[in-house]
Amino acid sequence: MTDAWSQVLDKVRESFAGNWFLILWAVGLVYLFFAEKEKRKLLVYPSILLGVLIFNPFLYRYYWRKLFDYAYWRAFWMVPVLPVIAAATVSLACRMRKNFMKAAVIVLAFAVSAATGTFIYKDRFVRAQNLYKLPxxxxxxxxxxxxxxxxxxxxxxxxxxxxxxxxxxxxxxxxxxxxxxxxxxxxxxxxxxxxxxxxxxxxxxxxxxxxxxxxxxxxxxxxxxxxxxxxxxxxxxxxxxxxxxxxxxxxxxxxxxxxxxxxxxxxx
Missing domain, CATH: 3.40.50 (Rossmann fold)
Structure with missing residues (x-):
């Protein structure tokens, strides 16, 4: 089981490329659970269920690895990481009484996303050479x-x-x-x-x-x-x-x- 857990962690590190989005997702879930009770059924509980199913080393070892190990990382797309972060950010901003504080929350969220994310256009995309967009x-x-x-x-x-x-x-x-x-x-x-x-x-x-x-x-x-x-x-x-x-x-x-x-x- 230790080996399966290590492989899951390796896939997570590779997929999220060192950014903080998964951490921010977890923080957002905790915040929404306590601050936005009406969003528990809409976002919190489904996110937790998907996280438990997809990031589960037991299921990875006996099911995911056998079913689609070649594309296990694509299952991460089903976890609503960005929607949870966005919902938590908007909720926190709306709770601020002053407009400059609302703006500060939004700007801070953008800054954290930019600083900890990956600029995908730098190394992974090149200018198309033909109509087929193929080399x-x-x-x-x-x-x-x-x-x-x-x-x-x-x-x-x-x-x-x-x-x-x-x-x-x-x-x-x-x-x-x-x-x-x-x-x-x-x-x-x-x-x-x-x-x-x-x-x-x-x-x-x-x-x-x-x-x-x-x-x-x-x-x-x-x-x-x-x-x-x-x-x-x-x-x-x-x-x-x-x-x-x-x-x-x-x-x-x-x-x-x-x-x-x-x-x-x-x-x-």
Whole structure:
């Protein structure tokens, strides 16, 4: 049970990213319980019930982890953290007799939220590169694959598969976010290929064998993963180098698109 409790705490810390919102939620519940009796049934009791159910290490160990461990953190969205904080703030402000005190409560609430929260636009959002709001490389790579085949079956670099699946269902990928444990899990050859493709120098013979076994035709990877690649010589490498390098491990070099090699597996 100690291990389950530690995992719940780790998920909470990761999800709330060090802000005080969960603490303010708890303080808000206590305040509303004593100061706003009519809000007990509306906010306080449902919040406590949801908190007990969702942040419960026993339920996490025997139920939540088995049902949706890949997205357990999304259950936190059901807890009305912000509504409780907002209701408590408004209630406290309304109890102030003087207008400047009311304003002070609101300003203080904004200041605490800003100081202890996370500015999500700093690192997690970037300017859209196209109408699809996807990285342009994923669009260009997918289009290149579709030019080669109407329904290509491909293994692609892990930086691309989340986006390619959104852009076109006609590109059949060996794995997607399920390689990370989302929705379901992959095993056997699929997981072996994924593990290799996350390595600086993957075993492309293993990758090729698995692709042939499962009838996948195209491989998209970084140039630095090609056999014989050396960073200090990178500027001198051309299509001839990549063609020879990939041919040596059973792949035909097709194209370089937005910094990704596109290769076709050779039969045999």
């Amino acid at each position: 342009q490389a994923s669009v260009d790579v997918a289009d290149a694959l579709l030019d080669l085949d109407s329904e290509p079956r491909a293994v692609v670099d892990f930086s691309l598969f989340c986006y390619i699946r959104q852009y076109s269902p006609d590109v059949h990928l060996m794995y997607g976010r399920n390689a990370w444990g989302y929705i379901d899990y992959i095993g056997g050859d699929q997981y072996s290929v994924y593990q290799q493709m996350t390595q600086p120098q993957p075993d492309l013979n293993l990758v090729r064998g698995s692709m042939l076994n499962m009838d996948y035709d195209y491989l998209v990877m970084l140039p630095s993963q090609a056999p014989g690649y050396r960073q200090e010589d990178a500027e001198s490498y051309d299509s001839t180098f990549y063609s020879d390098a990939m041919n040596s491990v059973g792949f035909e070099y097709m194209d370089m698109v937005d910094g990704y090699l596109i290769c076709r597996v050779l039969p045999g």
